[in-house]
Amino acid sequence: MNTPFLQVMLAVIAKDFRAELRSRELIGTMLMFAVLSILVFSFALELDRIARQEAVSGVLWVTLVFASILGLNRSMSMERENASIEALLLAPVSRAALFAGKFIGNFVFTLIIGLFLLPLMTVLYNMPLVSGWMFVVMAGGIFGFASTGTLLAAMTVQTRAREALLPIALLPVALPLLLSAVKASTAIISDAAFDTWATWLQIIIVVDIVYTVVALLGFGFVVEE
Amino acid sequence: MDFVTPSNGEYLALAVVVSFGALLLFVGSVFARYRNAQRDMDVIEQMAEE
């Protein structure tokens, strides 16, 4: 009876990408924020060679989390402006498909920022950040933020404090991901053997799965009255 | 080797005071909110009577 899951998901993703190509509101602000954040961190920490090695993955992930929060807020308030989310809810589509569409859009946008940051930080911090495993860890970490973030953003845009509440709600819940991702990236940068940091990757994957399931189930409750 | 057991009872005392202080504060806040609610209820009842 419902429009097929995949078709809805793809339509939502295509819609978000088209709107984004048009306005460049999301990627633009996220990217600008990310670059500024990296520059400010390098000033603030006055990093020498050794300190840099320790701090670089922390800087990377903190920047990514905050950039993704910017994007998530924007992406959800876009649905709230003009109440267009109501039009989505009026359509014969499953709420999980709507969630999947919004979530994958947010995931890809943040991943683009991450992929841009890797070479940039490689140059600016003189650290070997571009590697296959780094990419895997990055995709895994961002996947988890994007799924819980999409769910929580759908909640916080409906609160009185609106945008301000998303980081407060998201950061603590994202801690397991953040910590694991930082640990794994630090290990990758210092060229540690896979065995020594495989646990962190496992945690990221488990948390990703749990969070995405909760978010898929919870989204319907959040958007409906 | 002489090992002297450190004397740090004052920290223990502090911990006990803080722990039970926090518990009492919570119980007190529940009680205070309860009393406020009762008072509100009385006011509403009075208004309903009138």
Place this chain on the structure above:
Amino acid sequence: MSDSSPNIIEVRNLAKTYDVLPVLKPLDLDIPRGQFVALLGPNGSGKTTLLRLIAGLIKPTAGTIRIGGWQIPQETEAIRAQIGMVSHKPLLYDNLTARENLRFFARLYHLPPQDIPPRIDLLLKRVGLFKRAETLVRTFSRGMLQRLSIARALLHDPHVLLFDEPHTGLDRDAMTILDNLLLEAHQEGHTIIMTTHHLESAAQLAERAVIIYRGSIACDTPTSPDLPRTYANVTGGIV
């Protein structure tokens, strides 16, 4: 789901309570196929709640709604495909063009791909926006947004059209265009339920006026030029 009843919408014992506040007290309402009904009442009377319940946007506290044989809340999903709604908010995306907006919603309603372009052209012509098809919705005036919303609601050719305060914020000319579109849709055989404060339009367009007051149906009457007076009698002059 063979449906022999002449009524496309049958509301039974429908009630909605927010927390403990009864917004809608248990009410019954039958609407025959093809009728144009105006839902009237002061702000907060519950008319918008009733409309949103029929649209499946909110769940009833008690009671059922049957639409075309399907039942809310058990079969809400099946009902969605039969309903088009226009709210006083446009429910459109600012950064997409008129055509892109319609194409997106056409895909959500699972229209066959080959039918989508001609259907969009047809509707854009009908609401007089064909020349602005490639313009960003952000630049549209209130009246144009309203017309595009109507095109969006008509995309999947729903049996039932719901309008929530469509006249709000429109100027004279835009109102005339809107009224004509509403009449056209009615003549095509769509069942229409419209909430409005604009009694004049309601009296002209609708065949039947249902006045909701304090969460109950206070008056259910065929429309006549006398409607404003009837309304004032029922609600004590509150608009």
Place this chain on the structure above:
Amino acid sequence: MTAVKDFPLSAEKTKDGGGRTRLLYGFTGITLALVVLCLGMALFYAGQDITQGDVQRIFYTHISSFFGAFIAFSATVVGGIQYLRTRHPKWDSLALAGVEVGTVLAFINLATGAIWARPIWNTWWTWDPRLTSAAVMFLTYVAYLMLRNGIDSPERRRVFASIYGVLAIATVIFTLIIIRIRPDTIHPAVIGSSPSTGAEGGFEMSSSMVTTLLFTLLTWSFFLTPALIWWRIRLENTLERVNKMKQIYLER
């Protein structure tokens, strides 16, 4: 006006309210006695740790408060899931009570940890992974309360809180397991052997210590925490009743 008068005015008038109240008073009395007994055991019965001195006695409260918080936050998960399924507000009251009680216990856990660390580690606080995780866990539930506060519609507030309450348990579980996966933590694992060779402040337990620990653990988990939650739920019921009466009265 009748609606106001018909409304049950106090717990005693509701169905079976009196019996339940008596049960709660009895339970509270037992809990109070047990908690005092626990404190007495920790201070006077349990043997003194030779290397750490009296400050080691903090551990009984420290660990027990964590497990109490764990129980309370688990109640929040149960309440949240049940609320989403049944939409009965009583489950949300349980979830909220769990968060408030759990937050207080988590605070006690953090505070006693810091007070213990001062003489043993020579610092109030250190950015050890477990400490950090425990602190974030505490903040997660503060965020829960802030989220609740930010939503005006009662139904929406309950739904959002239920989902966040379920999500938030992740930080509790993370705090529990991080000690097993982070070899570089200096926090000792008290139950089971510490995988960390760098753990500082671990100790061998004599039988009097084990008895005291078990007794305190059970009391805080299964008496103190449930009793506090119970009282908090009663408060919530009263608050809701007042709220409803206000609304009904204002309607007139």
